[in-house]
Amino acid sequence: MIPAQFDYVAPATLEEALLQLTRNPDEAKLLAGGHSLIPAMKLRLAQPQMLIDIGRIKDLAYIREEDGQILIGAMTTHQQIESSDLLKKVCPLLPECASHIGDVQVRNKGTIGGSLAHADPAADWPAAIIALGARMAAISVKGERFIKADDFFTNMFSTALTPGEILREIRIGIAKTATGYAYAKMHHPASGFAVVGVAVSLTRNAQGACESASIGVTGVAANAYRPVAAQEALLGTNLDESSISAAAARVCEGIEANSDLFASEDYRRHLAEVYARRAITAAASRVK
Numbered sequence: 440m441i442p443a444q445f446d447y448v449a450p451a452t453l454e455e456a457l458l459q460l461t462r463n464p465d466e467a468k469l470l471a472g473g474h475s476l477i478p479a480m481k482l483r484l485a486q487p488q489m490l491i492d493i494g495r496i497k498d499l500a501y502i503r504e505e506d507g508q509i510l511i512g513a514m515t516t517h518q519q520i521e522s523s524d525l526l527k528k529v530c531p532l533l534p535e536c537a538s539h540i541g542d543v544q545v546r547n548k549g550t551i552g553g554s555l556a557h558a559d560p561a562a563d564w565p566a567a568i569i570a571l572g573a574r575m576a577a578i579s580v581k582g583e584r585f586i587k588a589d590d591f592f593t594n595m596f597s598t599a600l601t602p603g604e605i606l607r608e609i610r611i612g613i614a615k616t617a618t619g620y621a622y623a624k625m626h627h628p629a630s631g632f633a634v635v636g637v638a639v640s641l642t643r644n645a646q647g648a649c650e651s652a653s654i655g656v657t658g659v660a661a662n663a664y665r666p667v668a669a670q671e672a673l674l675g676t677n678l679d680e681s682s683i684s685a686a687a688a689r690v691c692e693g694i695e696a697n698s699d700l701f702a703s704e705d706y707r708r709h710l711a712e713v714y715a716r717r718a719i720t721a722a723a724s725r726v727k
């Protein structure tokens with residue numbers, strides 16, 4: 440449980456961090472909250488020769504509203520999101536999701552940017568980020584680009600970030616109409632990570648029928664995904680028990696489900712359906 444030797448730098452600015460990363464593309468790793476990277480280094484699953492600590496850079500931890508969007512800095516901790524009054528008002532899915540992550544210590548140190556970049560298949564944020572249709576700002580010495588949440592998670596522990604890029608910010612459009620949100624998760628009894636996690640954002644028309652549905656699923660497959668068939672099955676329904684059940688039954692359509700010592704593929708598919716039903720039911724009851 441002792442990491443291999445490494446160098447450590449703590450740049451004061453984003454520009455400095457980008458330069459360090461560009462100079463050492465294969466050897467260096469960014470250090471955010473350290474709650475995924477340090478355990479991996481102790482187990483020698485990761486052996487970076489250099490850690491670039493981005494925790495000293497000012498202006499990477501913030502939550503603010505700008506031009507109808509919520510902007511969240513990559514170094515914002517899970518706890519800062521969980522306790523944000525602004526988010527509770529305009530995007531309550533994020534504080535709800537944060538409250539499910541690990542324990543108080545993990546939430547105090549772990550960051551949304553670190554979690555998204557790490558892309559653990561059982562992490563909570565990816566489900567919420569997909570359901571909210573977020574965009575990720577990735578910066579490198581060449582400039583900045585935006586990656587849609589749907590395109591961000593490419594495989595187990597893999598993202599669309601390229602070597603030399605830092606995830607700088609997460610952008611989420613603020614809903615213009617009454618929206619219901621919910622996150623339902625089955626916690627792994629030992630690790631607390633998501634065996635299955637389903638995030639839902641939906642709207643209803645004046646008659647109460649489902650006008651839009653956006654869903655993100657984590658824990659089930661190699662990477663978080665959008666269950667398109669389940670979303671489409673909800674559209675136009677009055678979100679009663681049978682239409683929600685019919686949609687939830689399609690949450691794993693076209694997906695290869697994970698299987699491990701705790702949950703077989705069949706059990707995971709079953710859990711995904713149950714938790715999709717719960718999350719959709721809760722979101723439907725919360726539209727306001």
Ligand code: FAD
Nearest residue numbers: 469471472473474475476541549550553554556562563606
């Ligand atoms: P780090 O560990 O510092 O970094 C993780 C990886 O991302 C590294 O490869 C690093 O180089 C890279 N990275 C970090 N920041 C950036 C950036 N801005 N741009 C590009 N790359 C970057 N997570 C859950 O979702 N749900 C849980 O229930 C849960 N339970 C946990 C329980 C325990 C006991 C522990 C230790 C962790 C748990 N976690 C859980 C993980 C936790 O949320 C981590 O904080 C998170 O996954 C990683 O964030 P970090 O800031 O600690 O990143």
